[in-house]
Amino acid sequence: MAGFIDRDKVLFPLKNISSVVEIFKNQLESNHEPDLALLSIIAGAVENSLTCRSNVSIQVVEPKTLPILELHTIEDLYNKFHAIMKGAIDVSKSENKVCTRETIKKVSDVVWNSLTRSYYKDRAHLQSLYSYLTGRKLDCFGVAFAVVAGCQALGFSDVHLALSEDHAWVVFGESGTETAEVTWHGKGNEDKRGQEIGKGVSARSWLYVNNKPVICTRAMEVAALVSAINPSLNATLDACEVACLQQELLWLLYDLGHLAKYPMAIGNLGDLEEIAPTPGRVPCSALFQEAILSARTYYNNQHVYPYTYQGGYFYRNKMYKEAFESWANASDVIRLYNYSRDDEEIYKEFLEIANELIPHIMKVISSGFSANSILKKPECFANLLRFYDGICQWEQGSATPVLHIGWAKPLVNTISKFDADVRAQVNIVCESDCSSLDDRKLPRSNGNTSCFNNNNNYCLSQDHAKSHNLIDQIESKVTKDEEVTNL
């Protein structure tokens, strides 16, 4: 690791965004691996100076300038982090060796035991080593990142960050295949720190993405800390300098090829580009498509977020037919999983799509009578069925139920908006062995299952065949729940 060297120190005091980008560029292009502690402290210091309560009086700073960041501020924190790690773990005997589970647990304990007793874990700006070193507070991602940065500081180049869509852990050892929990997940769950990643029921949960996590290189760990930069000043306002810095750093990482296997980072860049397009760069729609391609290529299409990034973009831009297709594709991913209590985040995502976004679309379009209304398009009906069917299949074989009465009303209301002649154009093809798919939930090989056949009818083929009992299932649940409520 290069560490904090003179070539970077001469850029201080940091006064503008390009000097911060320059340091990241130096670190990423050096022939040493980038120094995670240094970059996290710098990114956290910039974010804190522009977003945190202390100076919430809206900064009228020169565009692209930053409150001045002195060298000693960063250097003192950097040395403090090294002192904490080296003070707690003696690595003299393990020079240039791979890391052990007990050392990883020790590093995780050092971080864990130095955190403030109790604080609001979901608050913003708790992801960086700046937050850890100045406020003794980290969020769940921040703890995992701190452990990897700590192991790097101790000289272990085999310890890397592993990322699912809602959790983080580490991989280590000779072939980098050992795994260890190092942080907590969700609310009220006992942490499993030190244990290897679940082989049990949790293996089928979305939380562990069917063992297709993003395994980071050092540069991808830099991409993770950059993705975790949070420009929000409050619920409605962003500090544009921080968003601009994040966007420039993501483009730097993109151009160096470090986002190629990181769909969520590409999606983050797409979101930033939708708000503030960079002249001369590909449109954000292309980035959302790239994120999907990355997930299909490297993660066997087992990730949901690339499709919900894209669906959200189409929805915000009133491209409702396309949004239905993205959401149906997201549903094709989740149908392979068993729903477990650890999967609340993605449950909330599907709940919002089904019970807020789709009903909103139905409301705004049913007022118009245009001939090319999506209510006249069988492929829209087919994609909606595919969306709902994926959620039903997600529930099947799971210990925890997904659907409840609250799902049925918006669903039935949506489906009934399509006329019978449109619905009739959707053939639901029943493969003979569709029942056998229930329990095995074979992961599908390709990306989307083609739902359209050549004679212009729209068939829900193979695994979607269960759609024919989709409404029965919902209706049976509705009557059951109604019976219960009427008791």
Ligand SMILES: FC(F)(F)Cc1cc2c(N3CCN(c4nnc(C(F)(F)F)s4)CC3)ncnc2s1
């Ligand atoms: F480490 C954890 F535990 F925090 C899991 C990770 C989350 C995450 C992320 N996110 C989470 C998903 N995310 C989304 N924002 N919008 C989303 C979508 F619903 F529009 F798809 S998904 C914001 C960025 N972006 C980069 N890397 C990571 S690693």
